[in-house]
Amino acid sequence: MNDTLISLATIFSQLSLLAFGGGNTILPEMQRQVVDIHHWMTAQDFSAMFALAQAAPGPNMMIVTLVGWHVASWPGVLVTTLAKFGPSSLLTGVVLHLWLRFKDKPWRATIQAGLVPMTVGLVAASAALITEASAQTWGLAAIAAGCALVTFKSKIHPLWVLAAGALLGLSGIGQF
Amino acid sequence: MTTETVATGADLALTTPSTRELFTGFLALGLIGFGGVLPLARRMIVEQRRWLDGTQFTELLGLCQFLPGGNIINLSVAIGLHFRGIPGAIASLLGLIAAPSAIVIALGVLYQHFQHDAALNHMFAGLAAAASGLLISMALKMLVPLLKKPVPLIIAALFFIAIALLRLPLLPTMLVLAPLGVLITWKLPS
Secondary structure (H helix, E strand, O other): OOHHHHHHHHHHHHHHHHOOOOHHHHHHHHHHHHHHHOOOOOHHHHHHHHHHHHHOOOOOOOHHHHHHHHHHHHHHHHHHHHHHHHHHHHHHHHHHHHHHHOOOOHHHHHHHHHHHHHHHHHHHHHHHHHHHHHOOOHHHHHHHHHHHHHHHHOOOOHHHHHHHHHHHHHOOHHHO | OOHHHHHHHHHOOOOOOOHHHHHHHHHHHHHHOOOOOHHHHHHHHHHHOOOOOHHHHHHHHHHHHHOOOOHHHHHHHHHHHHHHHHHHHHHHHHHHHHHHHHHHHHHHHHHHHOOOOHHHHHHHHHHHHHHHHHHHHHHHHHHHHHOOOHHHHHHHHHHHHHHHHOOOOHHHHHHHHHHHHHHHHHHOOO
């Protein structure tokens, strides 16, 4: 196992255990690690990977697979996938029966409610950093703002919004 | 629908999935789950395949939301473990991520291959902008319920400032701010 794979394993197993409130909360830290610290890709590459992962079906953490692929091909995919999904899954298994035992305790609800602002703050930070990297021109910023507005105001399926964004990009509007 | 069918529907016996059924069930879920898998997961697990009743599903989901990791990822592990132990957990998790992993790598290869094609580059730039727009609206939707609660709002803002503006590392930030959030929620119940 070479240094890159060890770094990937370390980073993603840590992120796995920090992802309270779902995958999007750890995007800023993932970006900081793979772009700023390890220089495996640019911020634009990272946001492109995020976009590709959003366009694919399944759980929203498929960006992990892509980062592994980009950095170290198939061994990278294997290592990042195991590191990202392994530790949190082990923890789920360990906590499962304890949790069912304590399900009526009031402190459980307190902890749950106390972690809500953290989740909101982290998702907002993800949105800011991903947008900063992907909305580099006025045209692209307009696409991002338009998509945000449409999905905020309506229940339109996200896939239509992504398709519209891709088509608008293809038309060249994003270059202005 | 008559009351009789409703009653039989509610009392219909639950089925215990085999390891193979866990794999194929979550495989199907991974393939069709564009955008969000969770609503589709409930439909499959509670209504179609009847592995769990509604209450059991909600209870398990509560656990999964509390723990780190994607809700649906944790849910697949918990359900697999519940029915078939460790082999079941592995079958469910692999089923869920197999198809999306293959698809996302195929998209990545396409992107890498056509990275220098101007038209495709413009298309991917548009796609990335749209994806960031989706993330913005998700953040806004999560923010709305907090708007009338100043204390949670301030904690959320502290996280935003620490991570997005100051670019601080996540672990120390969480170790300081997460207990603070829980403590304040405990002392100041709204």
